[in-house]
Amino acid sequence: MSAISTDLVTVRGVRKRFGAREVLRDIDLNVSSGSITVILGTNGAGKTTLLRILGLLERADEGTVIYDGIVPSVSTVTYGASTASPAQDKRYLPLRRQMLLAFQHPAIFSGSVLSNVTYGLELRGISRADAEERSMAALRDAGIAERAHQHASSLSGGEAARLSVARALALQPPLLLLDEPSASLDPYGTKLLEDLLLHMRDDLGMTAVVVTQDIFEARRVADQVAFLHEGRIIEQAPRDTFFSHPRDDRTRRFVAGELLV
C-alpha cells in the first residue's frame, strides 16, 4: 500500500432496521483505496446486510456512504425516510457496475460456467471473443477451467465460490465486496483465493471488503480489520493493532476465540 492512503468508501452513521429490529447502528467505516478491509463478526451481527448496503443492493434507513473517485457522476448516497432503494435507482447503475459483489450464496445465472463470467464483460461492452478469452484465463486462474462448459447450477459449493473468484478476476472491478468467500472452499481453494486477493490488491490496484468468520484468514489478508458485533462496529484498526492491541474487551475475547455471550 502506498504511504498516502485515500478512502475509496466512507460510511458515516448508517442505520438499518428490519421491521422493529435495528440490525445496524451508527456504522462508521473507512475503506482505503487499494487495501483489503476484513469485516469480522458473529452470526447475525449484520455483516451481509452491511455489505449489501455498500454494494447498493439494500437501502439504509439513515446515514451516508461516500464512494470517492469510482465514477465521476455519483459519489454520495444519503439515506433518509424518502430515499428509494439504490438498487432500483438508475442513477446508481454506473457505480454499481464498478463493484462486484460475491455473496455467501453466489448468484448463479442459468447457462454455462463460462457464460456466467462472460455475461458481466459483455454487459460492459466487451466483444464476445474478447470476453471469452478473458473469462477462460480467469477460470484457469481460479482453478475451474475444466468446468467451463458445464451447467453452472450443477457446480459444487466450492466450485461456485471459485466461479465468483473467476468473475472478479475477469472483471477487475475497482471495488470487490466478498461475503465469506472461503466458507465452502477446501484448503487449496482458500489458499488460491487469498493469493488472488493479494494479487488483485498489489498488482491490479483493486480494493476489497471481505466478510469472514475466519480470524486466521483475516490475519493473512487484511490491511484493516473491523469487528461488527450486534449491529455495531466495535473496533476498526490496522491488522497488527487489531490483533495485538485490541482496544475493546469484546474484540480481545473474539480474537482469543472466546464465546461472546
Ligand SMILES: Nc1ncnc2c1ncn2[C@@H]1O[C@H](COP(=O)(O)OP(=O)(O)OP(=O)(O)O)[C@@H](O)[C@H]1O
Ligand atoms: N430481509 C430481512 N428481513 C428481516 N430480517 C433480516 C433480513 N435480512 C437480515 N435480517 C436479519 O438481520 C440480522 C443480520 O443479518 P445478516 O445477514 O446481515 O447477518 P450476518 O452477520 O451476515 O450473519 P451470518 O454470519 O450468519 O452470515 C439477522 O438477525 C437477520 O435475521
Ligand SMILES: [Mg+2]
Ligand atoms: Mg452473512
